[in-house]
Amino acid sequence: MKRTLLSLLLVTSIQCLIAQNKYTLDSTELTSRVVKDSLDIPWEIIWGPDDFIWTTERFGRVSRIDPVSGKQHVLLDISSQVYERSEAGLLGMVLHPEFDKNPHVFIAYTYQSGSNIRERMVKYNYDGSKLTPLDTLIEDIKGNTTHIGCRLFILPDKTMLMSTGDAQDRPLSQNKSSVVGKILRLNLDGSIPSDNPDPRSYVWSYGHRNAQGIWRAPNGKIYSSEHGPTTDDELNILEADRNYGWPTVSGMCDTPPEQAFCNSNNVVEPLVIWTPTIAPSDIIWYDHPAIPEFKDKLLMTVLKDKSLIAFGFNTTGDSVISQKKYLKNELNRLRDICISPDGKIYLATNGSSWSNTRPFTHTIVELSNEAYIANSILGLSSTPSIKIGPNPLREGQPLNFMVQEGVTGDFQLFDLMGRPVLKQKVEGGVNSIDLKTTEGIYLWKVVFDNGTLAEGKLVVN
Missing domain, CATH: 2.60.40.2550 (Immunoglobulin-like)
Structure with missing residues (x-):
């Protein structure tokens, strides 16, 4: 699993020969390196148990990428099945938490059913070189070219959360009989958990517009980032059987109609809102000493604002006490993020504009604190x-x-x-x-x- 000290020193020497950029946070200098270019909307990136970066590309490809050499190993190409338009396509992915025993990969994407756009989530098996489908866990979810959600996250109890957008059909977000505009919770075999709010339904929370980030922090809270309309992007704490207000409420319950709706409909207000909108994408918890500015903080990748935001919380995790924006306009639109065990950050970039005008020009970029790496090597003997x-x-x-x-x-x-x-x-x-x-x-x-x-x-x- 872990690369040897000799490999680390060799890689460090090779990287010195490659053009790199430096970015200073508060006091820490980060070195950037393009791990892989020529990608087309890398939507999900995951640091895998094999020490490779697993990624989806929106047009329909899944790959493992060597973070050292950048070599791409294509595991799956379902571009002929995927419906890709605007924001739709091959999107969320998650690996089974016991991957050594259950080498299963869960993937969500949009497809066309007659004249309709639909969304499904499929479980695949990894045999060491390719992915083969095992089972379709959920499908026929109403989709659209935008507002699809599609972030997947597996909880410690081995149930999965899946976000769905409102598919541009706003009233469905408040309709608990529909799985549109929701956070769904399902077992890893596709069945409904018996302890869901309604044991007959996948719906875990509702009133969502387009949540694209989910992460469970060490404090036990489940955070989510969500796109607003022209105002009120949100950072939320997800709770079972709670209403997040959309479309009646956008952001805080701060107008008389919104307040009346919130009081009578169990609405959760967001922790943070942004107006004008910034287009928040995925989130992850950083718990490593390599980059002190980020340690014990939630990191959020941002598309429109082309930045990385670090959030600090109170001890109970239910209030944001600090937020700071880094790398603004330095690395194009930031779609996703993953973290290696040695504290390096990897970012998926999606070009400079919302429309994909330059396909196959996107990248995965590594950010590292070389001073920390050097100190770690020197300190091994002590x-x-x-x-x-x-x-x-x-x-x-x-x-x-x-x-x-x-x-x-x-x-x-x-x-x-x-x-x-x-x-x-x-x-x-x-x-x-x-x-x-x-x-x-x-x-x-x-x-x-x-x-x-x-x-x-x-x-x-």
Whole structure:
């Protein structure tokens, strides 16, 4: 899984020969590098358990991309099945959280059914070289050329959230009998979870216009970014069986008709709104010391405003206490984001304008703090001694983590998709950690207070 120190040094040397740009945040200087160009609207990018970047392209292609060489391995081309117009096409993707045992990939796209545009989500199997369809989990969702949603996210309980847009049919967002303009929740076999608000329905929350970002943070909150009309783009906290107001309410409940509707319809107000609109796309939590300005913050890629926004929250995660915009107009429209285990950020760019006037000219760009990388290499010899066990660990059994005396740090556990599962302080001596994890393979990391890092793999069976 992890690249060796020799490979890292070699790659660093090669990259010095490639033209790079520098961007300064508050105090951290980031180096940018184009990992892959000649893409056509990379809509989803995911850091995979194989240390490759998995991506969808809107015209109908799915690939794995080597983040070092940029070599693209095409796994699936369904361009003949995908309906691509305006914002429609091959969009959201997510990998099974236990990918080593269940190499399943879930993909959402629009298609044509007679004269109608529809949306479906299909489960594929990965055999090491290609994707083959296993099952269509949900289909015949009303679509359009815009307002499609299509972001997918798998929760710790192994249910999936899927956003659907209003498909330019606004009243359907408030119609709980329709799956349009909603956040849907389904099991990974396509069935309806028994604990959904209505156990006969996929609908988990409603009143949405076009949510295109979903992420569950370490604080347990599920955040979502959503496009507004000409006003009121939103950052929300998603909750089951709650109404998000559209189309009666846009943004806050701040007019008399909106207030009356909100009071009688269980409406959740957004955490943040933007007027004029900025076109928010995907979101992700950054929990790594490599870029201090972003640590323990939610990052949002922005299309119209061509920027990356970092949000800080209060301790309960239900209020934004800081937001700052970075990289404005530096890297074109930013569609998506993923993060490598060593803290590098990867951004999918989608050109300079909403219309795709220059297809196959889009990129995936890497942002790294080279100073942190150098310090990590130099500090390897001073990493405190640790012992971790048992490994493999039985489900429900506590993990013992022994650290040399006088040392403290943060123990962090991630699933194979890089999503945080647990974070806990450790100190010199024996630390007993109650993981409460299900069977699978996890990645652990300890960031010590002296700036050094230790990491490894944990098997739970």
